Amino acid sequence: GVRRFAAAGLLLLAAAAALVCSSAAARMPPLAKGLSLGYYDERCPQAEAVVFEFLQDAIGKDVGLAAALIRLHFHDCFVQGCDASILLDSTPTEKSEKLAPPNKTLRKSAFDAIDDLRDLLDRECGDTVVSCSDIVTLAARDSVLLAGGPWYDVPLGRHDGSSFASEDAVLSALPSPDSNVTTLLEALGKLKLDAHDLVALSGAHTVGIAHCTSFDKRLFPQVDPTMDKWFAGHLKVTCPVLNTNDTTVNDIRTPNTFDNKYYVDLQNRQGLFTSDQGLFFNATTKPIVTKFAVDQSAFFDQYVYSVVKMGMIEVLTGSQGQIRKRCSVSNAAAAGDRAWSVVETVAEAAESLVL
Ligand code: HEM
Ligand SMILES: *[C@@H]1O[C@H](CO)[C@@H](O)[C@H](O)[C@H]1NC(C)=O
Ligand SMILES: *[C@@H]1O[C@H](CO)[C@@H](O)[C@H](O)[C@H]1NC(C)=O
Ligand SMILES: *[C@@H]1O[C@H](CO)[C@@H](O)[C@H](O)[C@H]1NC(C)=O
Ligand SMILES: CC(=O)N[C@H]1CO[C@H](CO)[C@@H](O)[C@@H]1O
Numbered sequence: 001g002v003r004r005f006a007a008a009g010l011l012l013l014a015a016a017a018a019l020v021c022s023s024a025a026a027r028m029p030p031l032a033k034g035l036s037l038g039y040y041d042e043r044c045p046q047a048e049a050v051v052f053e054f055l056q057d058a059i060g061k062d063v064g065l066a067a068a069l070i071r072l073h074f075h076d077c078f079v080q081g082c083d084a085s086i087l088l089d090s091t092p093t094e095k096s097e098k099l100a101p102p103n104k105t106l107r108k109s110a111f112d113a114i115d116d117l118r119d120l121l122d123r124e125c126g127d128t129v130v131s132c133s134d135i136v137t138l139a140a141r142d143s144v145l146l147a148g149g150p151w152y153d154v155p156l157g158r159h160d161g162s163s164f165a166s167e168d169a170v171l172s173a174l175p176s177p178d179s180n181v182t183t184l185l186e187a188l189g190k191l192k193l194d195a196h197d198l199v200a201l202s203g204a205h206t207v208g209i210a211h212c213t214s215f216d217k218r219l220f221p222q223v224d225p226t227m228d229k230w231f232a233g234h235l236k237v238t239c240p241v242l243n244t245n246d247t248t249v250n251d252i253r254t255p256n257t258f259d260n261k262y263y264v265d266l267q268n269r270q271g272l273f274t275s276d277q278g279l280f281f282n283a284t285t286k287p288i289v290t291k292f293a294v295d296q297s298a299f300f301d302q303y304v305y306s307v308v309k310m311g312m313i314e315v316l317t318g319s320q321g322q323i324r325k326r327c328s329v330s331n332a333a334a335a336g337d338r339a340w341s342v343v344e345t346v347a348e349a350a351e352s353l354v355l
Contacts, residue, residue, distance in 0.1 A: 026152070026153070027301065028305065028308060029305060031155050032155070032312040032315050032317065033317060033318075034157050034315070034317025034318045035155035035156060036155055036156070037153050037156075038156075039155070039156035040129070040130060040156060043129050044130055047121060047129075047130050048138060051117055051138045051139060054113075054117055054120060055069075055113070055139060055142045055143065055146060056142075056146060059143065059146045062109060063256045064208070065107075065109050066143035066144075066258075067143075067147070067208025068106065068107035068109055068110035068113075068208070069110050069113065069140050069143040070140050070144060070204050071208065073136050073139070073140030073307075073310075073311070074140075074201070075097075075102065075103065076133070076136055077310050077311060078191065078310075079097055080164075080165040080169065081313050082136070082311055082313055082314070082315050083133050083160055083161030083314070083321060084131065084133035084135075084136055084158075084160045084327060085097055085161045085163065086103070086164075087136070087328055088163075088328060089328045095167060097165050100167040102171070102174045103170070105214075110139075113139065114132065114135055117135050118326070118327050121135070127323075127325045128325070129323065131323045132160045132323075133161075134157070135327070137156065137158065138154065141154050141307075144258050144303075148257040148258045149303070150303065150304055152304040155311070157317055158315045158316065158317065159315075159318075159320055159321030159322060159323060160323060162322055162331070162332060173187075175187045175188075175275060176275070177214045177215060177272075177276075178217065178273075178274050178275070180275075181281075181285055184275055184278075185198060191313050192313075193309065195284050195288065196302055196306065197306040197309060197310070199288040200288075200302040200306040200307075201303070201306050202275070202279060203260070203262050205251060205262050205272070205273075205276055206251045206254070206259055206260070206262040207250065207255070207256060207257070207258055208249075209247040209248065209250060210247060210248060210249075210250055210272055210273070211246070211247050212239035212243070212244045212246055213243055213244075214272075215235070215272050215273050216239050216243065218232075218274060219235055219236055220241065226277055227277070231270040234252075235248060250272055251265055252270055253265060260292050260293060260295075260296040260299045262276075263290075263292040263299065264293050267280060267289070267290070267293050
């Protein structure tokens, strides 16, 4: 109806704005084999509008959902590639990625939104067309725009994996917030991401929240000397002792807006994690932080380039992987469930015959 039009209109407007703003053609990393822009143009032409319209409404009601979806995309891609394995539920015999410690702070609202989008797209185009990993990719893309950041065209055509990574794999793929720049660059280097990617992607911490346990080692037993004293006092109001479970905002200046203020925070020693603040003290990354702090469009350009690159880490395409009908279960496991319920029905019928 009218709302769909409005959503599509805004999307077009955003696309037009993106074209006008970047007078030079937008820089884009080489596309992974099997991915393309406009992948669903014929298969499911309304796919991108459906995602956008849903999120416009959902993020309008809960701005935190934008941050949650941006982070979900990052966790998915860093662990075993962008294959939506982060969405898989545990089985009785195997613990899924969801249960690994870093996931525990992924928000349920993000998983629910992906499930809702899966249902909407199934109704529009059938359940074997749009993959869960592309839904995660599109949801993160639209979240950035809806939080005030740039719009970008994103290559699609990913397939979903059928198995999740182990807890150890999750822990080794996702750097801890206590990491220094050397450790971060090493971790990202394994995924072919460099210092510019690290600084720009960390800029996603311009939105969202963190639990005290993610940074309270910087407050106790004594305040990290690289932290602004006023900021430390401010954080201690929320986190008065070690190991409380309250949350604070990642970007104290504009907590709900996707902008470059995160880098201004870093210049003022008001970065939340060691992994954030360190970017301002390392000789390789400091000039990039300084640049982004004064030039938001330089940040946006690099973010778009880097997040598109991140979205192509070890993707499954063509004959690889599957399009999961339910994002939280592999198709084989879902078929197993169905077969099992048939067996049960038959068994029940047999039982009633005997009786
Ligand atoms: C470079 C290494 C990174 C580290 C060490 C890191 C660490 C963290 C931690 C510890 C939290 C808070 C979790 C909590 O306590 O609730 C967090 C939140 C968040 N991270 Fe990162 N992160 C990194 C990179 C990224 C990247 C690449 C993105 C996306 C492009 C991202 C997006 C987010 C967002 C949006 C939040 C807020 C989530 C919410 O409000 O639900 N992070 N990150
Ligand atoms: C960075 O952290 C690693 C791992 O904790 C440590 O071994 C290394 O010495 C640190 N490097 C610097 C420059 O602080
Ligand atoms: C900055 O990081 C680079 C790359 O890991 C490292 O070689 C260098 O020693 C670091 N510089 C400082 C001052 O920590
Ligand atoms: C931590 O959070 C849980 C659930 O939200 C709550 O029940 C509990 O009281 C909290 N613990 C502390 C120490 O605040
Ligand atoms: C152990 C744990 O908290 N796992 C959670 C991982 O994330 C999803 C979504 O928030 C939850 O449903 C799991 O319970």
